[in-house]
Amino acid sequence: MQSAQDYCKEHKLQLTPARRKVLELLLQEHRALGAYTILDLLREAGFKSQPPIAYRALDFLVENGFAHKIERLNAFVACSLPGTKHSPAFMICRQCEIVAETQSPMSNLNLSATADVSAFRIEQTIIEAKGVCNSCAEIEQL
Amino acid sequence: MQSAQDYCKEHKLQLTPARRKVLELLLQEHRALGAYTILDLLREAGFKSQPPIAYRALDFLVENGFAHKIERLNAFVACSLPGTKHSPAFMICRQCEIVAETQSPMSNLNLSATADVSAFRIEQTIIEAKGVCNSCAEIEQL
């Protein structure tokens, strides 16, 4: 949170109350939060409650690398490595819905190496894996 | 299409008129089609037009490996390698929206090798890259 503030100062970005609150909410969770869940939490915290409030804050956070969208879930998580250029991959537990971010082991170059893809200039890659986390796997085995 | 029919016969799957039509529609396009676009096309072809019609057919096609959902686009494409176990990756042109399927160069093992992910048992991975295809890249340069 502190580092987010510093980063914004340095890059002349405005970490406004709504944006700040959304980031806090995301940081408190290890699961992905839907835009409307966030909207509810914002409302509870005294913010206005129309959808654009949440979507604008989320857009800001995603654009500036403070959060990621998990496409499979239509939901959002705080970035675990804000301010750094990275190509993230996500692990989603289908049981407890926890989301873990990891560094993608695959560079764009890797993907480009496959034959029929040489016809593309890749700009951004998303990787999302679904499975079960260790704790849930143990429970399943009982 | 023929092979899809054969595959269904072999696996006792029912390639009903609606499912068949949706598959045909997807095969005709190299872009991803949204469920409601498909629904419109179905209607034009004389099918009933409630959302579940399209979603059920799409679910069937996806479950049985005839199609994939592109999460980034909330849209669907025909599978280029139906009937085979594969771990696909998609290239989406942000300009013309063409979608190309390629074989993922990354096995689950690869991803699992990254440290903080060893705590997951991965069951399915999606990879979607956005960029520009060659033809659009050329046009952009003008």
Added chain:
DNA sequence: AACGTTATGTAATATTATATCATGGAGAAG
């Protein structure tokens, strides 16, 4: 003070997806 830029307020609506319950049709079991 006037202006431009960025962010917020507000209403309405578009898009994507699912739940639920009723109906029909084809093959298996009796």
Added chain:
DNA sequence: CTTCTCCATGATATAATATTACATAACGTT
């Protein structure tokens, strides 16, 4: 051959996600 069961479809409603559009405000610059 008929009853049962399973699977697919028909139909209505509604949920969940996301965006458009236009108005207002806040703030620094000229």
